[in-house]
Amino acid sequence: MHDLGLIGLGNMGRALTDGFLANGALTPPQLAVFTRTEEKAQDYAATTGCTAVASLAELVNSSSALLAAVKPYQMHEALSAALDGVTESKLVISVAAGVTCDTLSASAGANHRIVRVMPNTPSLIGAGASSITAGPNATEDDLAFVEKLFSSVGICVTVPEDKIHAVIGVSGSAPAYVYTFIEALADGGVVQGLSRADSLKLAAQTVLGAARMVQESGDHPAVLRDAVASPGGTTIAAIHSLEQSGLRAAVIDAAAAAANRSREMSRPSN
């Protein structure tokens, strides 16, 4: 019996299972994978040493817990097909945005145990940020298992279900905003005459370094910012420009846009 059966070997599913294997939360024999395109699962199994299975039924029969990482609109079809007629209670972990615990339970069947996780793709390199939410029938052991998996690929917080929208705004979707910021910062260096390669290297390392300063110093970001901004110097000129362009409001609005889209996706008609 495998400890985890992955449904959906896409961007998020693969980032997670790669991370679980690389960080030792699972060994290859503990993991089985099933995805719509069979060759993808076979290639993944050949690379990692895990087991590729050819059907959802085989995955369910050979796994004590399932990690469902298909698109939100594919979730009902995948879970109902996987668990139709399965009487033994299975742990079902979903990472889908906008698919509620009640909807997951209705698709999977009321006897199964539901946990929702909102991860992000840096899990692939052990630098993920995830939230965990207990759904119907989830036990303390289930939550401990999920916490063990996801804390192996980054940090975890536990939130009630109505806070998952906010988590999507702040971390689930947010790597994409940060990539956009890094790209723009590198563009700024290119405008000022740096090579693209040097500028991207400096921009990415600066974002990484600043994030680590926030985490490791425990100081408020404003305190760290003041330590960079000399009176009458270059940094305060740049901060003035960012504030005039509305960077702070733009970022708050971006998190709200993601959270609101998640709320919209969670409504029954979507």
Ligand SMILES: NC(=O)C1=CN([C@@H]2O[C@H](COP(=O)(O)OP(=O)(O)OC[C@H]3O[C@@H](n4cnc5c(N)ncnc54)[C@H](OP(=O)(O)O)[C@@H]3O)[C@@H](O)[C@H]2O)C=CC1
């Ligand atoms: N991408 C991200 O940053 C994040 C995504 N999420 C959530 O993760 C989920 C997956 O997103 P993402 O990885 O980006 O999407 P992808 O489209 O990259 O991956 C979805 C995968 O599911 C497979 N699939 C679809 N239907 C089925 C089925 N019935 N049975 C088995 N496999 C199936 C696809 O098949 P095939 O193998 O043929 O391509 C594909 O590999 C979403 O619900 C999303 O909300 C959550 C947080 C962050």
Ligand SMILES: O=C(O)[C@@H]1CCC=N1
């Ligand atoms: O864009 C999306 O809908 C998914 C959910 C969070 C990140 N990616």
